[in-house]
Each structure stands twice: as structure tokens, then as C-alpha cells.
Amino acid sequence: MQPVRALVLTGFGLNCDVETAYALEMAGARTERVHLNGLILGERRLEEFQILVIGGGFSWGDDHGAGVIMAMRIKHRMKDDLLDFVDKGGIVVGICNGFQVLVNLGLLPGFEPRRLKREVALIHNDCGNFLDQWVHLAANPSSPCVLSRGIQRLELPVRHGEGKFFAPPAVLDRLADQKQVAFTYIRPDGRPADGEAPHNPNGSLGDIAGICDPTGRITGLMPHPEAFNHWTNHPDWTLHKEIARRIGSSLPEEGEGVRIFRNAVEYFR
Numbered sequence: 001m002q003p004v005r006a007l008v009l010t011g012f013g014l015n016c017d018v019e020t021a022y023a024l025e026m027a028g029a030r031t032e033r034v035h036l037n038g039l040i041l042g043e044r045r046l047e048e049f050q051i052l053v054i055g056g057g058f059s060w061g062d063d064h065g066a067g068v069i070m071a072m073r074i075k076h077r078m079k080d081d082l083l084d085f086v087d088k089g090g091i092v093v094g095i096c097n098g099f100q101v102l103v104n105l106g107l108l109p110g111f112e113p114r115r116l117k118r119e120v121a122l123i124h125n126d127c128g129n130f131l132d133q134w135v136h137l138a139a140n141p142s143s144p145c146v147l148s149r150g151i152q153r154l155e156l157p158v159r160h161g162e163g164k165f166f167a168p169p170a171v172l173d174r175l176a177d178q179k180q181v182a183f184t185y186i187r188p189d190g191r192p193a194d195g196e197a198p199h200n201p202n203g204s205l206g207d208i209a210g211i212c213d214p215t216g217r218i219t220g221l222m223p224h225p226e227a228f229n230h231w232t233n234h235p236d237w238t239l240h241k242e243i244a245r246r247i248g249s250s251l252p253e254e255g256e257g258v259r260i261f262r263n264a265v266e267y268f269r
Contacts, residue, residue: 003030004268006051007044011035012070014097015057020226024053026254027261036070040077046085051264054098056159056224066122066162067100075105075116082107083114091146091264092218096160099210099220108220109171109180110213120167120175120211122222126203130161134235135201135223137209138186144216145182146267147260153190154256155234156223158201163222165204165211172206183210183221217267225257 006029010017017033024031029051038044046052059070074082086092086107094102099122102108106116125131134157139148167175175181184207185193185200193199193207200207202222210221231237231251244251 001269004028004051004265005049006031006053006265007046007049008033009036009039009052009054009098011037013057013059013061014055014070016055016095016224016226017057019229020053020055020095023226023229023258023261024051024265026229026258028265029261036073039081040073046078046081046090047088049090050268051091051093052085053093053095054101055226056096056098059097059101062097062162065104066160067097067102067104070097071101071104074101079116086218087114090217091267093147093264094220095224095226096158096163096222099222100162102218102220107218108213109175109211110215110218111174119171120165122162123164123166124162125160125164125201127197130159131163131201132159133157133198133201135209136186136188136190136199137183137223138190139183140179140181142179143182143212144179144214145210145212145219146216147212147219147221147263148182149263151259151263153186154259155228156225156257157227158223160202160222163202163204165202165206165208165222167205175208175211176206178214180211180214181206181208182212182219183208183223185209225260228255228257230255
């Protein structure tokens with residue numbers, strides 16, 4: 001069986017590429033980190049890969065808005081290559097700054113195939129500050145999202161200044177009707193966050209933490225799955241270790257975030 005090949009985008013302030021590539025390797029993909037200019041100049045081609053991940057960071061220093069310049073560079077220099085990649089069955093993942101890129105590009109929510117139309121936004125957190133904390137998430141079992149398959153709940157960290165999901169009521173209704181809301185913020189007991197901080201860290205409408213396109217193969221989410229690739233990444237890992245010891249159990253080697261990347265890899269197997 002040929003290995004599943006993943007490309008993690010680098011360059012111009014994206015800074016989560018190493019751990020993202022590591023998590024993909026843990027999930028079973030053969031992963032390469034490729035600078036955006038390498039794709040634009042044709043040194044590497046998207047058609048060589050099956051998974052494209054635009055990870056977190058601060059592309060172009062978030063000048064003119066988070067993800068805006070990166071989105072415009074992709075749109076005007078490699079739009080056709082990206083749309084062809086999607087049409088041929090590729091998976092696109094945008095994490096944090098990558099999610100901001102995908103919505104500014106108009107690839108999400110993707111109501112109309114091959115039409116890059118900006119219909120949602122990720123705006124400044126309600127608190128007005130950059131946030132770095134862990135959140136509880138619920139996956140939508142009815143969503144076509146490839147990344148959320150088999151997942152009910154998980155914890156992941158968020159770290160962003162512009163993470164509030166915002167859209168007109170008609171767009172929010174359409175996202176809900178088409179099951180394109182893949183992940184939502186919840187309370188530790190599983191109840192909806194209902195917009196309340198810190199459970200909903202940024203004030204996202206509908207508690208939305210991540211969405212997908214109608215095919216389920218393009219997904220954007222604000223929390224960082226690559227940042228929970230080992231159980232010791234969790235802030236309460238020492239407590240979890242002691243609880244496991246007392247009940248005669250052990251903790252899994254990998255963190256919950258790897259499950260999201262494994263779903264992308266298993267899709268092609």
C-alpha cells in the first residue's frame with residue numbers, strides 16, 4: 001500500500017509546522033514541510049500529496065487582519081491548483097491561522113463548489129485579548145467532516161487573538177442545516193457553552209469552534225490538535241497519571257489531537 005502523503009505549509013510567520021508534521025507522522029502519513037513559495041514557483045506540486053494542512057502562527061504578522069495576506073497570495077498565485085486538488089479528492093485542513101486563511105480565501109464554508117466566496121469571518125475575541133487556554137469540544141456526529149469521525153468529545157488548547165466565529169444569521173442557519181458545524185465549544189460536563197467564557201473562549205456565535213465544507217474534506221478549526229500529540233502536553237497530566245496509577249491503568253502514549261489527523265490519513269486507506 002502506498003503511504004498517504006501530507007504537505008504542511010510553511011513560511012511567512014506560520015510557526016506550528018514542526019509539531020503538525022510530527023502529529024501527521026504519528027497518524028501514519030509521510031509528511032513534508034513545504035514553503036508557500038515552493039508551491040507558487042512550481043518546485044513542488046499539490047498533486048503530489050493527498051492532505052494539505054495550513055497550520056497555526058501569525059502569517060505576515062496578522063497585518064491587515066489574521067490570515068488575510070496569506071489568503072490573497074494563495075488566491076492570486078495558486079487558486080486553480082488548490083481547487084483542482086480539492087476536486088480530485090484531496091483533504092484541506094486549516095488550524096487557527098490556517099482556519100483564518102481558509103475563510104478569508106472563501107474556501108470555507110464552500111457552499112458553492114469552486115466559487116471562492118467569503119461568507120464567514122473570524123474576528124477579535126470578545127475579551128479583546130490574545131487567549132492561551134484549553135477548551136472542551138464536542139464533535140457533531142451528523143457532520144460529513146472527515147476529521148471528526150468517531151470522535152465525541154476532546155480537549156485541545158486554543159491560542160489566538162482573532163478566533164470569534166461570526167456570520168450572518170442566514171449563513172449560520174445554512175451551516176446548521178447542512179451539518180457543516182463540525183466542532184463546538186462545550187462545558188466540562190458536556191453541556192453547551194452557550195457563549196459563556198471561558199468555555200466559549202472567544203464569543204463565537206453558536207459556540208462554533210470548527211466547520212467543514214459540504215464534502216467534509218475541507219475543515220477549519222481554531223483549537224490546535226497538533227499541540228496535544230502526547231499525554232504530557234495536557235496541563236493536568238500529572239493528575240491524570242496519578243489517577244491512572246491508583247486504578248492500575250495507564251495513559252495512552254499519544255494525545256487526543258492525533259485522532260483528528262489519523263482520521264484524515266485513514267480516509268485514504
